[in-house]
Amino acid sequence: MxxxxxxxxxxxxxxxxxxxxxxxxxEIETGSIHSVIGPNGAGKTTLFNCLSGEVxxxxxxxxxxxxxxxxxxxxxxxxxxxxRSFQITSLFPExxxxxxxKIAARGRHSARAINFWSQxxxxxxxxxxxxxxxxxxxxxxxxxxxxxxxxxxxxxALEVAMALALQPRVILLDEPTSGMGVDDLPAMRxxxxxxxxDHTVVLVEHNMDIVMGISDTISVMAQGSLLCNGxxxxxxxxxxxRDVYLGEDQDA
Amino acid sequence: MNHILNGPVTxxxxxxxxxxxxLPLVTGSASMSIEIVVFATAVLGANLLLGFxxxxxxxxxxxxxxxxxxxxxxxxxxxxxxxxxxVASGLAGAVASAVVGWISIRRQGIYFVMLxxxxxxxxxxxxxxxPGITGGENGLQxxxxxxxALGPFEIAPVTSNTGYYIFAASLFLILSMAVARVxxxxxxxxxxxxxxxxxxxxxxxxxxxxxxxxxxxxxGALAGIAGALQAMFVGLASISNVEIxxxxxxxxxxxxxxxxxxxxxxxxxxxxVAVSSVLSTWWPxxxxxxGLILMVVVLYFPGGLVGAARSLVARLKSGRxxxxxxxxxx
Amino acid sequence: xxxxxxxxxxxxxxxxxxxxxxAGLSIVFGLLHFVNFAHGAFYMLGAYxxxxxxxxxxxxxxxxxxxxxxxxxxxxxxxxxxxxxxYRMAHMYQILxxxxxGLVIQExxxxxxxxxxxxxxxxxxxxxxxxxxxxxxxSYRLFVISLATMLTFVLWLALEKTRLGALLxxxxxxxxxxxxxxxxxxxxxxxAFAFSAGLAAVxxxxxxxxxxxxxxxxxxxxxxxxxxxxxGGMGRYSGALVASILIGLTQSLMSSLWPMGxxxxxxxxxxxxxxxxxxxxxxxx
Numbered sequence: 001m002x003x004x005x006x007x008x009x010x011x012x013x014x015x016x017x018x019x020x021x022x023x024x025x026x027e028i029e030t031g032s033i034h035s036v037i038g039p040n041g042a043g044k045t046t047l048f049n050c051l052s053g054e055v056x057x058x059x060x061x062x063x064x065x066x067x068x069x070x071x072x073x074x075x076x077x078x079x080x081x082x083x084r085s086f087q088i089t090s091l092f093p094e095x096x097x098x099x100x101x102k103i104a105a106r107g108r109h110s111a112r113a114i115n116f117w118s119q120x121x122x123x124x125x126x127x128x129x130x131x132x133x134x135x136x137x138x139x140x141x142x143x144x145x146x147x148x149x150x151x152x153x154x155x156x157a158l159e160v161a162m163a164l165a166l167q168p169r170v171i172l173l174d175e176p177t178s179g180m181g182v183d184d185l186p187a188m189r190x191x192x193x194x195x196x197x198d199h200t201v202v203l204v205e206h207n208m209d210i211v212m213g214i215s216d217t218i219s220v221m222a223q224g225s226l227l228c229n230g231x232x233x234x235x236x237x238x239x240x241x242r243d244v245y246l247g248e249d250q251d252a
Numbered sequence: 253m254n255h256i257l258n259g260p261v262t263x264x265x266x267x268x269x270x271x272x273x274x275l276p277l278v279t280g281s282a283s284m285s286i287e288i289v290v291f292a293t294a295v296l297g298a299n300l301l302l303g304f305x306x307x308x309x310x311x312x313x314x315x316x317x318x319x320x321x322x323x324x325x326x327x328x329x330x331x332x333x334x335x336x337x338x339v340a341s342g343l344a345g346a347v348a349s350a351v352v353g354w355i356s357i358r359r360q361g362i363y364f365v366m367l368x369x370x371x372x373x374x375x376x377x378x379x380x381x382x383p384g385i386t387g388g389e390n391g392l393q394x395x396x397x398x399x400x401a402l403g404p405f406e407i408a409p410v411t412s413n414t415g416y417y418i419f420a421a422s423l424f425l426i427l428s429m430a431v432a433r434v435x436x437x438x439x440x441x442x443x444x445x446x447x448x449x450x451x452x453x454x455x456x457x458x459x460x461x462x463x464x465x466x467x468x469x470x471x472g473a474l475a476g477i478a479g480a481l482q483a484m485f486v487g488l489a490s491i492s493n494v495e496i497x498x499x500x501x502x503x504x505x506x507x508x509x510x511x512x513x514x515x516x517x518x519x520x521x522x523x524x525v526a527v528s529s530v531l532s533t534w535w536p537x538x539x540x541x542x543g544l545i546l547m548v549v550v551l552y553f554p555g556g557l558v559g560a561a562r563s564l565v566a567r568l569k570s571g572r573x574x575x576x577x578x579x580x581x582x
Numbered sequence: 583x584x585x586x587x588x589x590x591x592x593x594x595x596x597x598x599x600x601x602x603x604x605a606g607l608s609i610v611f612g613l614l615h616f617v618n619f620a621h622g623a624f625y626m627l628g629a630y631x632x633x634x635x636x637x638x639x640x641x642x643x644x645x646x647x648x649x650x651x652x653x654x655x656x657x658x659x660x661x662x663x664x665x666x667x668x669y670r671m672a673h674m675y676q677i678l679x680x681x682x683x684g685l686v687i688q689e690x691x692x693x694x695x696x697x698x699x700x701x702x703x704x705x706x707x708x709x710x711x712x713x714x715x716x717x718x719x720x721s722y723r724l725f726v727i728s729l730a731t732m733l734t735f736v737l738w739l740a741l742e743k744t745r746l747g748a749l750l751x752x753x754x755x756x757x758x759x760x761x762x763x764x765x766x767x768x769x770x771x772x773x774a775f776a777f778s779a780g781l782a783a784v785x786x787x788x789x790x791x792x793x794x795x796x797x798x799x800x801x802x803x804x805x806x807x808x809x810x811x812x813x814g815g816m817g818r819y820s821g822a823l824v825a826s827i828l829i830g831l832t833q834s835l836m837s838s839l840w841p842m843g844x845x846x847x848x849x850x851x852x853x854x855x856x857x858x859x860x861x862x863x864x865x866x867x
Contacts, residue, residue, distance in 0.1 A: 052455070078457030086455075092448035103445050106438055107457030113438040114466065120441050121259070166457060308674050358857055362617050362673050366808060370853045373805060377849065381842040496801065500681060507678055537693055543685030550678045551667065 005030040005170060005200040006051070011060030013046050020046040021057065022224040028217070030169075033196040035203045035211045038221035039244060044204045045087075045174070047221065051202060052084040052172050053077045064170065078107050083168035085159040087175040087204075093148040097139065097158060100147060101130035104165035133165045137191065153184035160191060170200045177207050189214060212236065220244065264432040264514055265425065271518055272421040282413035283485075284529055289420045290481045292521035295505045296424075296431055296514065297474030302503070303511030304435060305467045306447030311352050311368040312502045314375035315345040315472040317494030319479025321379070324392035324489035334398045334410075337480055338423070345476020346469040348375075353468025357461055369496070376494045392489035420481050424518075427474065432514055434470065443467055475502075504542060508549050510556025519557050584717050589834045595723050595792075597830025598730030602785035603803050604810035604822045605737060606778030611811070613753045613774050616669065617676050620684035622804030624779040627653050628786020629795040630691055633702050642705035642791075649787050650780040657779030661772050669771070684800060692797045699796035726788050733784065734823060741819065750774060809852040 004027035013021040021043040028034045036044045049055035051062065053074030062070045069080055092100050105126040106113050120126070134140040137157050147155065156176060163171050177188050185207070193214040195201050205211050211218065211232070218235045220227040222244040228235060235241055276285040294316050301307045319341035326332035326340055356367040379386045386392060397410045400419060409415035434440050442463050445453040454460050483489040492498065501524065509520020524542065531538035553560045607621050628649055635645040664683065668676045703709075704722040711718040741747035749770060753760045761767045782803075786795075793799070810829055814821025829848055836844035 073459075075454045075457050075459050078455075084455055086452070090449055090452045090455075092445055092452065094448055095444060099441070099444075103441050103453075104456050106441070110442075110457040110459065113442050113458065114462070115438045116434045116440075117437060119260075119433070119436050120438050121436065123438065126438075162452075162456070308677070355853070355857055362611075362677075363812075363856055365617075365673070365677060366812060367853060367856045369805075370809070370812075370849050370856065374846065374849045374853065377842050377846045381840075381846060496805075500685075503678070504681075537689045540686050540689035540693075543682040543689065546682035546685070547664070547679050550675050550682070554675070 003030075004028055005032075005065060006202070007061075007063040008047075008051075009061050009063075011047070011050055011057045011062065013043075013050060013055060013057045019224050021050065023060070024221070024224075024226045025060075026219055026226060026229050028200060028202060030200055031197050032216040033192065033201040033203065033214055035205055035215040035218045036221060037205065037208075037211055037218060038227070041223070042221040043224040044221050046224075048084075048172060048174055048202075048204050052082065075110065078166055078168070079110070081169035082172065083163035083166040083170070084172040085163045085174055085176060087178050089152070089155045089159055091147045091155060091158060091162065094146060096144050096146055097134070097150070098130055098143040100158065101133055101161060101165045102126040104162045105129035105133075105167075108166050129165055129167065133161045136164065137161045153180055153187075156180055156184070156188065157191070160188075160195075164195075168199065170202065171195055173201065173203045173205075175204055175206065177205065177210065185210070260436050261429050261432045265429050267515060268425050268428045268518065272425060275421070275522070276414075276417060279526065282417045284525060286413060286417050286420055286481075286485050287529075288518070288522045288525045289417070289424045290478050290485060291502065291505060291525060292518045293424050293427060293478035293481065294475045294502050295509065295517040295521050296427060297471030297478075298502050298506040299509075299511050299514065299517050300431060300435075300443075300474075301467055301471045302506055303513065303516070304440065304447060305443040305464065306450075307357075307464065307467070308365050308503070309353075309356070309368040309468070309471070310365060310496070310499045310503070311349070311356075311372045311375070312471065312475045313496065313499030314352075314372045314494050315349050315475035316479040316482070316498060316502070317375065317379065317489075317491075318348050319345045319476030320483040320489035320493045321386055321392060321479075322476070323480030323483045324387075324395045325385070327395045327398065327484065328392060332398065334400050334419075337398065337484070338477055341476040341480035342473040343476070345479065346473035349472020349475070350465050350469040353465045353472075354461075357464045357468075372494075372496055372499050376491075376496065379491050379494045386491065387489070389491055391491050392483070393487070395483045395487050395489060397484045416485060420485075423477070423481070427477070428514060428517075431470075431474075435514070439463070439466070504546050506556075508545060508556055510558030512555065513558040513562075516556050516558045523557060585838075586835070587717065588719065589837070590831060591719060591727070592723065593831035593834030594827055595726045595730070595830070596834055597827030598727060598734065599785045599789050600803075600806050600810055600830055601734060601823050601826035602730060602788075603782045604807040604814070604826050605734075605819060606781040607807045608811050608819060608822050609750065609774055609778045613750055613757075614669065614771055615673075616665070616775075617673055617680065618665075619677055619680035619804065620687060621680075621778070621782060621807060622800035622802070623684045623687040624653050624657060624782040625786040625789070625803045626691060626795070626797070626800040627656070627687065628783030629702070629790040629793075629799065630695055630786075631783070632787040632790045633695070633700055633795050636702065646784070646787055650783040653783035653786075654776040654780035658772055658776040661775040665775060666768070666771070684804070688797050688800055695795065695797075697797060699794045701794045702790035704791035722791060726792070730785075730788065733781075737781075738819070746773075806848075809848055812852050813855050 006028040009025045011021055011024045012019065024047060036047060038044050046055060050057050053072055056071055060070070061068060064080055064082065067080065069077060072080065092103065102120065102123065134143060137160065139154065139157060139161065142150065142154060147158065150158065160173065160176055173192065176192060177185055180188060189210045192201065192203065192210070215232055217230065218232055219229045220235055220241050227240055227244060228238050275288065276282055279285050294312055298312050301309050322341040322344040323337045326337050352368065352371045356364055356371065359367055380388060397416060400410050410419050442453065442458050445456065445458070446460050446463060450460055479493060482493065505520035505524045506516065508523055510516030527541065528538045531541060549556060555562065603621070603625050607618065610616055610618050631649040631652060632645045635649060636642065668679050708722040708725050710721045712721045712724055741751060749760060749765055753770060757767060806829055810822050810825040814823070814825035832848060833844045
């Protein structure tokens with residue numbers, strides 16, 4: 001029996017006639033940072049959505065520390081310890097940063113939120129979690145600002161913060177640097193790297209500098225299948241990976 | 253420690269309380285004031301659904317009607333006391349609304365709205381089709397007001413309009429404070445989250461369906477209580493309560509007042525009732541003006557009258573245009 | 583037996599009129615993704631303008647083509663001035679604005695023509711009864727069925743076989759693509775809106791001698807049109823046609839037995855379909 005945090009075995013997802021993910025199996029160790037890369041249309045996002053619960057695979061299994069979460073709806077995965085960020089920033093725009101995070105903080109035990117009586121301003125626990133997360137991401141100064149007033153880079157940071165506020169074991173990051181300017185990249189890279197150890201991080205990313213620099217293990221996908229899986233060095237050396245990324249150029 | 257009169261709830265109590273005291277003095281009419289408070293109660297529910305949860309339901313009128321019928325039946329058949337009538341109509345509204353909500357939220361966007369519309373129509377035709385229960389076209393007649401008495405002490409002489417206003421206004425005040433408390437609770441925060449970004453709310457661990465259905469139930473309870481108040485006020489549970497026009501008027505009051513503010517309920521209701529009252533004496537086609545006002549508000553003042561007032565105040569304070577605010581709590 | 587045949591034919595005629603209204607709604611929702619709660623008002627204006635035209639001495643046949651043009655023109659004006667501002671808004675705001683608009687139009691009609699239902703006589707040439715053996719059926723109703731069927735066929739032809747129709751269909755899939763093809767999307771939208779209003783107005787003109795003109799016909803027509811489009815499936819004209827005829831038949835056949843029951847069934851069916859088959863009986867998206 002595997003001791004890995006996440007065990008993905010034989011996962012297949014079809015949309016009508018199109019097979020987006022085909023028989024993917026891999027294991028992700030606890031506390032590691034694992035990246036999933038591949039050209040567009042490789043099935044990375046679908047695999048990611050299978051992990052986060054937005055999509056249920058037809059076949060296969062996803063085990064979280066031995067617990068089968070394959071068919072668990074996304075809102076219940078949070079309680080199981082899985083949190084995700086979105087590639088296209090998806091926050092609560094009219095609410096303040098602090099409110100966003102407090103709502104997230106309560107999400108871990110969502111049933112307790114069916115509480116009409118106590119006043120949220122008295123919710124010390126959520127306040128503390130939010131404060132802690134803002135501190136970690138160095139956005140404490142933005143606490144009262146409304147999300148719609150933040151810059152894109154600040155919003156991307158908040159995306160990660162929202163996942164952290166759920167106090168998860170597994171953090172799924174969907175292209176965290178998407179649309180970010182060059183100046184904000186080093187901070188994000190440092191942030192994602194710091195998440196390892198305490199959390200298991202699964203990252204879908206196109207920025208190779210970050211992927212190669214911070215990942216413990218990398219999966220390369222192409223056309224729905226897992227091409228190869230290994231350390232950054234192993235993956236860089238694999239000729240099949242080069243083919244998949246550079247193949248079209250060579251043919252032309 | 254959760255003191256019952258903390259910040260926002262106290263504010264609501266004071267503002268509403270003041271408004272409710274001034275209302276009959278400003279309008280000069282107890283009956284108009286009663287109408288305003290009655291509809292404000294229904295609009296409170298509409299605001300909770302629309303302004304705070306982002307759900308536009310065309311069925312509030314149906315639950316208003318349900319509450320009226322329940323109150324009418326209890327008064328006419330069983331001579332039930334005030335507490336029983338209010339509680340029962342609130343419960344009936346809540347249950348009906350929860351069922352409609354549970355089915356309607358299975359679809360999103362325009363399909364959701366149309367489902368609520370279809371249900372509203374359904375309630376209307378049901379009311380028409382069972383005149384034995386509802387009195388059909390003529391409605392349930394002879395709905396009297398039960399006395400509000402604790403033993404030999406009469407709390408308020410509800411048979412007079414003034415007394416009834418005191419009762420209705422007090423009930424509205426209590427309900428407003430309760431809704432304020434709900435809005436500022438963890439539950440209320442989730443409703444805001446659903447309004448802002450349902451997908452994110454779900455990804456944050458909340459089963460949004462459960463929260464939406466509860467919101468529906470609360471809104472339905474408010475509408476039901478409003479309906480009961482109406483029936484006891486006019487002495488009749490009319491079929492016009494379940495007409496689509498009623499749902500539309502409640503929605504209009506909500507939008508014109510400001511759907512995302514609790515104050516908007518009283519403001520919207522007050523504005524529409526007062527305008528229609530004043531206008532209908534010398535121009536029966538006041539609905540035309542209402543339609544125009546609705547269009548203007550949606551185009552230029554999405555926060556309603558309350559939103560516009562807040563922007564004005566913010567602008568005056570800072571001396572420059574305030575950022576546009578769709579509302580929500582900080 | 584003949585009573586049922588009579589009712590059934592009435593139902594078909596009614597259904598065809600409902601389809602003219604529903605088709606317009608479907609075009610506007612399909613292409614513009616715009617929910618028009620004032621759509622029923624165009625149907626109502628069709629009936630009222632027909633009445634007015636007859637009062638002003640025009641004959642029915644003139645009204646039949648003139649009124650839809652006038653209503654279409656009015657719709658075009660409304661689109662330019664008001665409706666196009668709402669395309670970027672959330673559906674919720676579109677609903678509210680068109681709700682207000684519908685109310686305003688309804689009230690204006692009341693101001694001009696009063697609250698009572700007004701009768702409109704069918705044209706002289708169609709006031710007779712046509713006999714099929716022993717079975718007699720009013721010629722006007724027969725005309726309604728024939729004309730509406732013809733219009734439906736023409737509509738189908740236009741949508742399937744003409745370039746404009748192709749643009750409308752393509753546009754309902756992707757407005758961006760159509761714009762990239764060099765089509766002036768703004769003009770297309772305006773045309774679609776005006777055209778759908780004109781269709782509804784034809785329905786109004788046809789309905790006027792059958793049901794008269796009264797201010798609340800807009801609401802009723804809108805509800806039925808929504809139900810027809812939902813049951814048939816948004817964007818599926820064949821579905822809307824079948825649904826419209828079914829609704830007309832239900833209302834007509836049950837009118838002597840239990841009129842309210844008809845509406846009950848119709849809305850219950852609509853709710854059920856919205857829940858279980860949101861793409862309608864035959865819809866795609």
